[in-house]
Amino acid sequence: MAEIVNLRLARKRAKRRKAEEAAARRRLAHGISKAEKALQRSRNDQAERDLDRHRIESGDDS
Numbered sequence: 001m002a003e004i005v006n007l008r009l010a011r012k013r014a015k016r017r018k019a020e021e022a023a024a025r026r027r028l029a030h031g032i033s034k035a036e037k038a039l040q041r042s043r044n045d046q047a048e049r050d051l052d053r054h055r056i057e058s059g060d061d062s
């Protein structure tokens with residue numbers, strides 16, 4: 001005998017699999033990983049701190 005398949009569940013699984021494959025393609029084409037974003041953000045913060053430490057302040061602000 002053949003195995004009984006719930007078509008509603010099979011359709012949901014197929015839809016989820018298709019959506020995940022599309023998302024993976026979009027991530028490769030357009031995105032960067034969360035770790036890469038965090039690394040870039042930390043590098044930018046460090047560069048900004050370095051610039052602020054080397055800034056020459058004049059006494060004319062008072």
